[in-house]
Each structure stands twice: as structure tokens, then as C-alpha cells.
Amino acid sequence: xxxxxxxxxxxxxxxxxxxxxxxxxxxxxxxxxxxxxxxxxxxxxxxxxxxxxxxxxxxxxxxxxxxxxxxxxxxxxxxxxxxxxxxxxxxxxxxxxxxxxxxxxxxxxxxxxxxxxxxxxxxxxxxxxxxxxxxxxxxxxxxxxxxxxxxxxxxxxxxxxxxxxxxxxxxxxxxxxxxxxxxxxxxxxxxxxxxxxxxxxxxxxxxxxxxxxxxxxxxxxxxxxxxxxxxxxxxxxxxxxxxxxxxxxxxxxxxxxxxxxxxxxxxxxxxxxxxxxxxxxxxxxxxxxxxxxxxxxxxxxxxxxxxxxxxxxxxxxxxxxxxxxxxxxxxxxxxxxxxxxxxxxxxxxxxxxxxxxxxxxxxxxxxxxxxxxxxxxxxxxxxxxxxxxxxxxxxxxxxxxxxxxx
Numbered sequence: 196x197x198x199x200x201x202x203x204x205x206x207x208x209x210x211x212x213x214x215x216x217x218x219x220x221x222x223x224x225x226x227x228x229x230x231x232x233x234x235x236x237x238x239x240x241x242x243x244x245x246x247x248x249x250x251x252x253x254x255x256x257x258x259x260x261x262x263x264x265x266x267x268x269x270x271x272x273x274x275x276x277x278x279x280x281x282x283x284x285x286x287x288x289x290x291x292x293x294x295x296x297x298x299x300x301x302x303x304x305x306x307x308x309x310x311x312x313x314x315x316x317x318x319x320x321x322x323x324x325x326x327x328x329x330x331x332x333x334x335x336x337x338x339x340x341x342x343x344x345x346x347x348x349x350x351x352x353x354x355x356x357x358x359x360x361x362x363x364x365x366x367x368x369x370x371x372x373x374x375x376x377x378x379x380x381x382x383x384x385x386x387x388x389x390x391x392x393x394x395x396x397x398x399x400x401x402x403x404x405x406x407x408x409x410x411x412x413x414x415x416x417x418x419x420x421x422x423x424x425x426x427x428x429x430x431x432x433x434x435x436x437x438x439x440x441x442x443x444x445x446x447x448x449x450x451x452x453x454x455x456x457x458x459x460x461x462x463x464x465x466x467x468x469x470x471x472x473x474x475x476x477x478x479x480x481x482x483x484x485x486x487x488x489x490x491x492x493x494x495x496x497x498x499x500x501x502x503x504x505x506x507x508x509x510x511x512x513x514x515x516x517x518x519x520x521x522x523x524x525x526x527x528x529x530x531x532x533x534x535x536x537x538x539x540x541x542x543x544x545x546x547x548x549x550x551x552x553x554x555x556x557x558x559x560x561x562x563x564x565x566x567x568x569x570x571x572x573x574x575x576x577x578x579x580x581x582x583x584x585x586x587x588x589x590x591x592x593x594x595x596x597x598x599x600x601x
Contacts, residue, residue, distance in 0.1 A: 196501040203245070205405070205435070210324055211284070212575060214532050217411045220414065220430065223255075225536075225583075226537050226546060226561075226563070227560035227584070228247065228250065228563055228580065228582070228586055229382075229594055230247065230249045230326055230562060231245060231246055232244050232245060232247070232429055232594075233245045233560070233561075234245040234593050235408055235469075235557065235558065235560070237521075237543065237555055237557055238553075238555055239251075239520035239521065240518050240521060241542065242519050242592070242593045243557075243590055243591070243592070243593065244519075244589075244590070244591050244592065244594060245558065245561070245588060245589075245590055245591040246588065246589050246591065247282060247586050247587075247588060248278065248378040248586075248587045248588065248589050249278050249282070249283060249285045249478055249586065249587045250584055250585070250586040250587075250594065251284075251584060251585075251586075252268065252276060252285065252579075252581065252584075252585035252587070253270050253272050253273040253274070253368050253583060253585060254269055254272065254273070254566075254581055254583065254585055255268050255269065255271075255276075255566065255567070255580070255581070255585040255587070256270065256271050256300065256301050256566060256567065256579070256581075257269045257301065257302040257304075257370075257386075257567060257579075258303065258567060258569060258577065258579060258587070259303045259304060259305050259573055260368075260569075260571060261277075261279070261305075261343070262572075263571070263572040263573060264279055264280045264367070264480065264512070265277060265278065265279050265280070266278045266283075266285075266538060266587070267288075267301065267302050267303055267315070267343075268285060268303075268575070268579065268587065269301065269303045269317065269583070270298075270300065271300055271301070271373060272291030272292065273290060273291045273293075273295075273297050273299075273301050274287045274289065274290055274291070274298045274300075275287070275288055275289040275291065275300075275303070275317075275348060276288065278587060285587070287304040288346065288347050288348065289341075289347060289348040290320070291317070291351075291423075293320070295319070295339070295351070295353075295377075295384075296321055296322045296323065297319050297320070297321065297322070298319075298320040298321070298322045298334050299320040299367065300317060300319050300366070301317070301318045301319060301368060301369045301372045302317065302318045302319075302369060302371045303315060303371075304314070304316045304317075304371040304373060304379070305379050305474065306340075306373070306377075306391065307373050308377075309343075310329070312342070313342040313343045313344065314340050314341075314342060314343075314407075315340060315341055315342075315348060316338065316339070316345050316367040316371055316379065316521045316540060317338075317339055317340070317371075318336065318337070318338055318341045318355075318370065318371050318381060318382075319336075319337050319369075320334050320335070320336060320337070320364070320367050320369075321334060321335055321336070321353075322334050322357060323336040323360065325334065325362060326423075330362065331362050332360065332362050333360060333361070333362050334360070334362075334364065334367070335356055335357050335358075335359045335360045335361070335561035336357040336359050336367070336369050336382075336383045336384070336398070337353060337355065337356045337357070338353075338354045338355040338356075338371070338379070338381050338383070338405065338409060339351055339352060339353045339354055340352060340354060347401065352448075353409075354405070354408060354409025354595065355381070355403075355405055355409040355426075355549065356490025357381070357383045357398035357426075358397055358398045358402075358424055359383045359386065359397060359398040359399045361386045361388070363386045363388070363400065363505065364384070364386075365386050365387035365407075366383075366384040366385050366386060366433070366434045367384050367386065368384055368434050368435075369381065369382050369383065369384065369433055369435070370382045370436060370437050370438055371438075372437075372440075372447065372524055373436030373484045374404075374440075374447065375385075375405075375440070375445065377406075377407050378401055378404050378406055378407070378412050379404070379405050379406075379407060379430065379440075380403065380404055380438055380463075381403040381404075381405060381436075382402055382403070382432070382434070382438075382449075383398045383399060383400065383401050383402070383403060383594060384399070384400070384433070384435070384437075385399060385400040385432070385433045385471065385472075386399050387401075387407055388400065389472050389485075391526040392430060392431050392433070392467050392471045392472065393430065393431060393468070393471075393472075394418060394431060395422060395423035395425065395427060395430065395471065396421070396422070396423070397424070397426060397503075398424060398427065400426075400430065400431065400432050400433065400471060401429065401430050401432060402425075402428045402429040402430075402432055402435055402449065403426040403427060403428055404426065404428035404429075404461065404465075404558070405426060411425045411426050412436060415419045415427070415428060415465075416428065416465040416466030417557045417558060418433070428463070428465060428471070429449075429463055429464070429465070429467050429469060430467075430468050431468040431469040431470045431471045431473075431474070431494060432451060432471055433451055433452055433453060433454075433457075433471040433472070433475075434451060434507065434514075434550075435449055435450070435451055435452045436451060436452055436507055436508050436510075437449070437450040437507075437508070437510045437567075438450070439510055439511060439512055441510050441512065442523070443513050443523075444460050446463070447460045447462070447463040448460055448461070448462055448463070448498070448510070448525075449462075450507050450508075450509070450510045450527065451462050451469070451471075451497075451507070452504070452506065452507060452508075453475060453476065453500075453501070453504050454475075454477045454478065454480055454504065455475035455478045455479070455480055455482070455498065455503060455504055455534065456476055456477040456501065456502040456503050456504050456537065456566075457475040457476040457477020457478075457500075457501070457502070457504065458477075458500065458501040458504045458506070458507045459476070459497035459500045460497060460498045460499040460500075460510070460525075460527075461497050461498060461501060462495075462497065462498050464495065465496075467493055467494075467495045468493060468494045468495065469494060469497075470490070470491045470494035470496075472486075473485065473486050473491045473494070474488075474489060474490050474491035474494045474496075474528070475488065475489060476489045476497075476502055477491025477502075477504065485512055486555070493507075497542065498550075499551060503532065503533035503534075504532070504533065504534075505527075505529035505530075505531075505532045505533075505542065506529060506530040506531045506539075506564075506566065507527050507528065507529060507530075508528045508529070508530050508554065508564075508565065508566045508581065509527070509528040509565075509566060509567035509568045509569075509579075510525060510527045510528070511525075511526050511568045511569050511576075512524070512525055512570075513525075513526060513568065513570055513576070515570055515571075515575075516559050516574060517574040517575060517591070517592060518574075518576075518592075521543070523546065524543050524544060524545055524546075525543075525544040525546070526541060526542070526543055526544075526568045526576065527542045527544065527568075528542070528565040528566060528567060528568050529541070529542055529556075529565060530565060530579070530581055531564060537562040537567050538559070539561075539562070539563050539565045539580075540556045540557060540558050540559045540565065541556075541557040541558045541565055541568065541578065541590075542555070542556055542557070543556075543557060545557045558590075561580075563580040563581075563582060563586075564580060564581040564582060565578055565579070565580055565581070566580060566581035566585075567579040571589075574592040575588040575589055575590060576589070576591075577589055577590075
């Protein structure tokens with residue numbers, strides 16, 4: 196078998212070197228997730244246990260803790276699953292595709308007053324009828340909410356649909372984040388449109404700010420500007436992959452995908468332009484530059500950036516005590532590094548009073564696309580893998596008698 200595999204690789208390499216093109220399906224490169232658990236280490240924490248809590252999910256995207264014992268998990272296909280600590284399954288408690296014109300389901304977020312009102316918010320891609328009357332795909336980013344009654348999601352209502360209608364599904368991810376004033380941020384992707392992110396007349400390539408009922412806050416930065424949509428909070432965004440509130444400063448940090456290079460973390464300011472596609476450290480997929488200079492006058496530069504791209508997908512500050520040497524560290528998930536399959540990992544970023552001082556890659560040995568990271572109420576770290584056999588993982592101090600991965 197090893198000889199056969201080696202021969203295939205040799206043939207593919209010879210074809211590549213001779214200029215003959217070939218195509219392999221992405222599934223060829225999928226490395227199955229082992230059973231675990233595993234013991235690994237980091238520079239500042241000597242032993243860490245990685246455990247699979249549940250698997251068999253179809254591209255899980257986001258999660259929220261309903262309580263210390265229960266987690267809701269969204270799948271891009273439209274399901275919401277409920278995981279209970281100690282169980283090995285996460286049964287489906289909502290199938291939104293059966294209730295909505297849903298093309299993809301993305302993030303979940305609890306209302307800040309969830310314990311009283313039960314509201315759960317979710318972002319999704321809404322399918323619609325193309326204006327030219329054909330059967331072409333036509334979709335936009337939407338915000339909805341429902342009420343969690345302890346067993347299921349009911350009374351689902353659509354709160355807002357972005358002015359981002361497109362027949363291009365490219366980069367159509369979306370995340371949510373509640374600010375301290377109970378307004379909610381909604382990320383709307385670039386849809387591979389290189390002009391729209393710099394236009395204030397469309398929501399494509401923007402971060403929007405909405406009231407919790409979907410209406411427009413009167414203090415949004417472009418309210419009253421006849422040349423701008425009032426829901427826009429920030430522009431020049433490629434794909435907003437996650438938001439977190441900095442635990443010390445209260446600033447909103449935004450995580451953003453670049454193309455080949457140019458993944459970045461931005462600190463959000465109302466009305467700011469983050470430059471895409473004119474200001475970026477990334478290159479197009481053919482290797483060409485978007486702009487001779489990686490900056491644009493009047494745009495805001497990133498706090499962090501990656502070259503090559505690691506395909507960032509989620510981030511979380513660690514504020515707990517279970518890993519005391521990690522307190523204040525930023526964790527960023529990677530799905531694929533430098534366009535090489537099987538290179539997903541978890542990245543740990545350390546800061547001092549002057550800024551970033553080092554980065555460390557963790558969990559490379561799993562060879563998984565890691566989509567999301569979240570600190571749990573128990574102060575352990577929870578992760579989702581973006582695979583057809585997607586899993587919920589937990590990073591915690593080790594239990595005895597586990598060996599390190601080979």
C-alpha cells in the first residue's frame with residue numbers, strides 16, 4: 196500500500212513539474228480525527244488534555260453556553276444542536292432550513308438579558324428571487340432571533356436583512372456580537388466584490404450595528420448621511436470572522452480573513468474604514484497585489500496580521516484561572532495555513548504593555564480545520580472543528596495516565 200501511495204505521489208509531482216494540470220478533491224486531504232484524548236503542551240503550560248466531547252456534526256460554526264452544563268451549536272446546514280456535559284451526542288433541537296429560506300446558518304448569540312427573555316440570535320444567508328426573474332441564486336445576510344424554552348427554539352422572527360443581495364456566495368460568513376449597550380454587530384462579507392466594501396451605499400463588506408429588535412440606532416456614525424446606509428458601523432471589511440470585547444479596555448476586536456496573506460485583527464472604531472481591498476497585506480490567489488502599497492490614506496491599520504494566511508475563523512481572550520500562565524492571551528483558530536491542507540491549528544498570542552510579543556501554534560497534530568474557540572464557564576477552552584465529521588473539543592488540565600501524541 197505504501198508503495199502504491201508513493202507511486203501516485205511521484206506521478207502527480209511529475210505531472211505538476213511538466214506543466215500538466217490536475218485537480219484533487221479537498222476530501223482527499225481530510226485527516227480523520229482520532230479518538231483521543233491526547234496530552235500536549237505549550238511554552239507556558241506544560242501539560243494540556245485535548246478531549247473529543249461529541250463528533251458527527253456537519254460543519255459546526257458557532258456555539259453558546261446556555262448554562263455551565265449545556266451548549267447550543269450551529270451547523271452551516273441549518274441545524275442547531277444541544278450538547279449536555281457528560282453526554283456523547285448533541286441531538287438536533289432546531290432545523291431552521293425547514294422553517295426559513297435558509298442557504299447557510301452561521302453564528303449564535305445570546306441576548307445580554309437572555310435569562311429573562313430567552314432570546315437567541317442567529318445570522319444566516321437568506322435565499323431570494325433574483326430580480327432578473329431567472330433561476331440564478333440570489334441571497335443576502337440576515338439576522339433573526341427566536342425564544343429558547345429549555346427544549347426548543349420557537350417564535351422565530353426575522354429582524355433585519357442586509358442590503359447585500361448578490362448571486363455570488365463567495366466568502367459569505369457572518370458573525371454576531373453584542374456591545375455593552377445591547378446593540379448588536381452583524382458582519383457582512385465581501386462576496387468577492389472588489390468595489391462594494393468601499394461604498395457606503397451597500398452593506399457588502401461592512402460591519403453593521405443594530406438595536407436588539409433590528410432597528411437602526413440613532414447614534415450610528417452614518418445616520419443622517421444621504422450618501423450612506425444608516426446601519427453601517429464600519430467599512431472596508433473583507434470577511435468579519437469573529438468579534439470579542441477586550442477584557443481590560445472594553446474595545447471591540449474584529450477578526451478578518453484575508454486572501455493569500457492579510458488575515459488580520461482590527462480594533463473597531465465607529466465610522467472607520469479598514470481599507471479592503473485597497474489596504475491589505477494579502478495577495479490575490481494568482482499572486483498579484485491588490486495595491487502597490489499595503490496601506491490607504493484615511494484607513495485604519497490592523498492590530499495583528501498574518502503572512503501567509505492561516506485562514507482565521509474564531510477568537511477568544513482567556514480570562515480564567517485554570518491556565519494561569521495564559522491569562523490575557525488571545526486565542527485565534529486556523530483552518531488552513533498557506534493554502535496547505537491539514538495545517539489547521541489553534542494560535543496563542545501573548546501581549547505585554549507594548550503589544551504583541553509572541554505567537555505559538557497549538558494542536559497542529561490534529562490536522563483539523565478549527566473553526567471556533569470559546570472559554571467555557573468552567574474556564575476550560577472549547578473548540579469546534581469545521582469538518583463533515585465536525586467535533587466539539589475541550590482543552591483542559593490533564594487527567595492521569597494519558598500519553599503524548601506521536
